[in-house]
Amino acid sequence: MPKATNDAQLLIQSLRKAYAATPTNLKIIDLYVVFAVATALIQLDHFHSTLSSPVYFSCVGTAVLAVCLRIQVNKENKEFKDLPPERAFTDFVLCNLVLHLVIMNFLG
């Protein structure tokens, strides 16, 4: 029905507008998450990697960590108001490093 499609279009447009309003920081993080998941999916399909393979883990792991970072950095999030973003970023970096160490150990 044209109304439904209209509604869908309107919905999408509004989402897009809202998204454009998000600060650049968060957009970068979102981008990173998207591509980490994309890598994971590609690996899953084409590399015969099972769900327990280390490569898959690394992709999903970084995605998860990036999501955490986004949550913590987002100024509109009430829970994390007093947390300086740099601290969150430090956490992100350190956790990534530890994750990669474990992945490397698992690989070799």
Next chain:
Amino acid sequence: MARGADLWRFSLLSVRSFSIPSPQPPPPPFARSPTPTVPPRRSSSPDRWILREKRLTRHYGHFRYSELKRVGSSSPPAKDLFYALRITSILGCQIDASTYDEVASRLHAVLKDANSLLEFYYSIGGLLSIKDQGHDVILSDADGTFHAIKALSQSDGRWRLDTNSAESSTFAAGIALESLAGVVSLVGSEVDQSMIGVVKNDIVKLFGSIKSFDDGTLYFDEKHVDGSEYKGPLTTSASVVRGVSAFAAAASGNLNIPGDKILGLAKFFLSIGVPGTTKDFFNQIDSLVSIPLILSLPATVLSLTSKDQLKVEVTTVFGSAAPPLTVNLVQAYSSDSKDELQFDAENVVHYLDIAALKLDVGSIPSFLRYLFFVTLHDPDNVNIYATGGQNSIRAFITGLIKVDKAEIGILESDAGSVESLQKLDLSKDNSVSLSANHLQKLRLSFVLTTPLGHTFKPIRTNCLQVFLKLRHETKVEHIFILESSARQYKIVLDFLGLVGKFYYLSGKYELELTVGDAAMENSFIQALGHIELDLPEPPEKAARPPPLAADPLSKFGPKQEISHIFRAPEKRPPKELSLAFLGLTLLPFFGFLFGLTKLGVNLKSFPSSPVPAAFSILFHAGIAAVLLLYVLFWLKLDLFTTLKILGFLGPFLVFVGHRTLSYLASTSTKQKAA
């Protein structure tokens, strides 16, 4: 100086003990090298001492002369005088008469006041040395001295060292005897002959205390082993031998010492090898008064069949030829005979035909002991060679044993009748064919006789082997031992009791007889034939016959060669495919970068002032380093190294990162505030 003097003394005195017959080359002067091929001979008269190297005299004579001069001027103890005199006499130093007089008077003074054995010994020995040099010595109170020395003796033949000490020792006995001999040779026939007889008895008593090792060597040792005073068997025995031989040489008449004791002592001195110290070596060489003679049998197994002769060889311990002598066979186990063995000069062996002795295999012990008595032709040799009285040797006699009256047959269990016994000739294979069931018995008997017609009885009952072997077709074997009675060897196999042992196997059994002994020259294994055994059925719980031994070749022979199969390599996708997927994986990464640029990512908030800039750079560098470390870790490092390096990089990174981010935070708050 004192220690060197000791070494000297013993070295030179051991030199004195060697005297060389002229054709042989002289051995070296100092007594360190072992010389078993030169038989040492001891004699006590000075004109037989031959010095080997004039170099020695020239070298040391001057030294010794000056020492004696020095000795003569002061008043040294008797011991030093004694040794100095001995050594000067060996070296042939020229000492003038006045020195000798001084020394002699000094020694006389010591002798007058002497109350210990060693003082007697040194003073009398010194006076004897002076006399031997050609200088006249007068001993005033010979009897008194003799009695004084004798007073220190004990009833068991040993001597006390002085009037104060309560312990007597064998070593002191040797010294005392030597001193007494010195008195007798200084004075000559003035000494009371009855005293000499008493001393001779003492010597015999002393020899009663001789000890022996298992192999027949005899030695003297002290009864009480005192810590510091203990001299050891070598020194003690040497002292006794020296004393006894000195006394025997000095006193007239004979000393009755059994020949085997002398032989035992000589064996002792020869068996200790080459001692480590000069003193011990001197003792050893000095005491080899007589050379032992050894009796040996070149062949200890004599065969009656080949009519062997009993041969005896007599040599010295060094292997050289013995002097002319006669060997008598005193006893050959049971038969006493006084047979004299004939001498074969070509082979240097004494022999005797044993057929004349009527020795038999087995009935009297084949391990016979022969007693020999050796008599030397030349009576002078008695002093030089020790024959050791009666020697006993063992020899073993073998011969052909005849097997007679062999019979084999089957008996009924109840009657044991003698019917149906077949005669066997055991000198060749037989093929007897018997058959029995489990109610019957098998009987085999025979008689063994020696060449002289007696029943053969081995001296050792476990030496003779008489076995009967039954072997089944399936190669299961049973061995039985025949019993021996007074007249014959017999076995009765009662099959009723043996059914279990035979594993209830019926069928054909081969019979084999084995007879053997060390004394039997014709031991044999003979096949007798076969027997058909009919045994009942085995019950359920009967033992199975043991499995056959595996063919040794199959068990121990070479095995099949196994070729190693490598694990099949895992299937990997072809290279091109992998590369394609690599590209595909990297696609999101490039997409990420593209998206970043589209979003307008910039490096605006990168700090511009130098110090924070440096920290930022370090921060990024630190992260890059950690990632590089991970790559290395994957490629070749192990976890521990990685963790170690991470332990360095981690805190560094934390520090740097903290600085950078705090700076960034402060700038952003400043921006917000502004």
